Amino acid sequence: MSGARSVAERDTPGPAVVWAGVAIVAVAVGAGVLTAGVGPGVAGPWLLPTAVVVAWECVFLARRTALNRAPEAEPAAPSAPASRPRGLGVANAVTLSRGLLYAGVAGFLLTGRLPGAWAWAPALLYGAGAALDAVDGAVARGPGRRTLLGEKLDMGIDTLGFLVAPLVGVAWGRIPVWYLALSAARYLFKLGRWRRERRDLPVFDLPESRVRRPLAGLQMAFIAVALAPVLPPFVVSVLAAVVVTPSLAVFARDYLVVAGRIRSDEAGPSGDAADALDDD
Helix, strand or coil: CHHHHHHHHHHCCCHHHHHHHHHHHHHHHHHHHHHHHCCHHHHHHHHHHHHHHHHHHHHHHHCCHHHCCCCCCCCCCCCCCCCCCCCCCHHHHHHHHHHHHHHHHHHCCCCCCCCHHHHHHHHHHHHHHHHHHHHHHHHHCCCCCCCHHHHHHHHHHHHHHHHHHHHHHHHCCCCCHHHHHHHHHHHHHHHHHHHHHHCCCCCECCCCCCCHHHHHHHHHHHHHHHHCCCCCHHHHHHHHHHHHHHHHHHHHHHHHHHCCCCCCCCCCECCCCCCCHHHC
16 A cells, blocks of 8 residues: 555656646636737737746746745755655645736737737736735745745745836836836845855845835835826836835845845844955
């Protein structure tokens, strides 16, 4: 019995494989809807970036399935026998659903502005994904539901949404191009941390912040409104300047904390070169 059970467990598809199947079906349905509603001349250009983003999401998930455990749990020893993969869970499934919605938004990067009610598609898809951000967080906060995989997925999907949706907004003439500085700031921040680690310079941990999550929510609300064909572009530009300034300031402050330029009582060095603050 134990041998048969172990064979069955080995034959069970992993979470990444199952989700890849779900994603393929979702993309096919989306392409079919666009073909029926607008025409194959729109569905084709939509399909290419959507498929690229979905493929990235599947690879992102596949490379991190080993993190599907509680934050306090120890990783399995390399010599330990392989066990059946733990299910994704509701919170992670919701997060990945957000990723599919954002992939659908990315598809409109090459379609050009659509006529009539179809012009609302990017705003509705992104708005639905942003709304689900609160749902997966609430579910994950339940007892025994937090996982390291969930934390990585949430951050990765958030970053993806902040990249593809503004790009579509710029391509459609709804969002000013300089708003992309916020998208670039996320990657520049990660690049800065990586460079410090490569140079054996101290990298300090960021303390908890009461403003990061509200500012992220503000950006999500702005992007959804900006994508909707309601406000004139000059009004969107004014709103963009208002909402992007504090977020860029927080990114700059956070990097100064990571680099040790701003001291924080709650931030400790995560590297071995804690005494090299003045060497950078």
